[in-house]
Amino acid sequence: MKNEFQFKSIYNEYAKLVYNLSLHYLKNQEDAQEATQDVFVKIYKKIEGFNNKSSLKTWIYRITINHCLDVIKSKNRKLRTLFSREYEDNDKIDFDHPGIKIESKEAVERIMGAIGELPENQKTALILKSIEGLSQKEIAEILSIKEKALESLLSRARANLKKTIKWKTRH
Amino acid sequence: MENETLNKEQFNCVEVPDFLYDSIKEKIELHERKIKLQSRLIVAAAVITLFVNVGIISQYDSFQNSDEADALNPYSLNTLYD
Numbered sequence: 001m002k003n004e005f006q007f008k009s010i011y012n013e014y015a016k017l018v019y020n021l022s023l024h025y026l027k028n029q030e031d032a033q034e035a036t037q038d039v040f041v042k043i044y045k046k047i048e049g050f051n052n053k054s055s056l057k058t059w060i061y062r063i064t065i066n067h068c069l070d071v072i073k074s075k076n077r078k079l080r081t082l083f084s085r086e087y088e089d090n091d092k093i094d095f096d097h098p099g100i101k102i103e104s105k106e107a108v109e110r111i112m113g114a115i116g117e118l119p120e121n122q123k124t125a126l127i128l129k130s131i132e133g134l135s136q137k138e139i140a141e142i143l144s145i146k147e148k149a150l151e152s153l154l155s156r157a158r159a160n161l162k163k164t165i166k167w168k169t170r171h
Numbered sequence: 172m173e174n175e176t177l178n179k180e181q182f183n184c185v186e187v188p189d190f191l192y193d194s195i196k197e198k199i200e201l202h203e204r205k206i207k208l209q210s211r212l213i214v215a216a217a218v219i220t221l222f223v224n225v226g227i228i229s230q231y232d233s234f235q236n237s238d239e240a241d242a243l244n245p246y247s248l249n250t251l252y253d
Binding site: 020104126 | 178183184186188191196198
């Protein structure tokens with residue numbers, strides 16, 4: 001393994017970020033561990049081509065988000081084709097997020113289930129804003145959009161989330 | 172709406188399992204071995220292709236230089252019988 005020292009220092013600095021972000025997306029420890037491994041393999045492969053147009057942190061955020069969205073897509077595709085009924089209950093069966101504080105577990109699980117049903121960009125905007133606690137500027141940079149566009153994306157995401165939660169509590 | 176909001180305080184930062192770095196290292200080493208094998212296969216294929224081409228060219232050259240190349244092809248004379 002070449003440049004192991006450099007890679008190890010990147011791992012030490014960003015492993016927590018990648019693992020926790022993967023957990024927020026995939027809501028499952030096993031999947032998050034797998035995703036973290038794959039993300040760092042990608043980082044290792046691409047680090048030589050990394051240009052300093054954005055910060056390393058922003059770049060790692062992008063790789064992690066794209067990878068997690070791909071995992072979700074392929075998981076959904078598999079379940080949709082094989083067991084359409086299990087697909088509907090998938091979120092409940094797989095939910096295993098060790099980071100949720102016990103006092104708010106039920107409500108957070110419900111909201112995260114609803115976030116999972118939002119379109120990709122709305123989901124990402126909400127996760128980065130509400131759970132990761134990033135600033136609008138940082139999120140706009142990660143998503144490569146303007147701050148104004150992010151504001152409207154976030155308000156659409158919140159409105160859709162509200163609708164989804166209402167729909168879920170009724171049914 | 173109070174229950175319908177998420178914030179950072181509802182989450183603890185989860186520690187990364189210790190075994191993860193070793194698994195990543197293994198995956199990277201496997202990937203590097205694959206790349207090495209692939210490049211060796213490409214070099215081998217290129218060498219084989221080179222030898223085959225040299226063989227074909229030298230065969231063609233020796234044919235051109237032989238008497239056989241100058242010999243009359245009886246089938247090309249069939250126009251004489253028209």
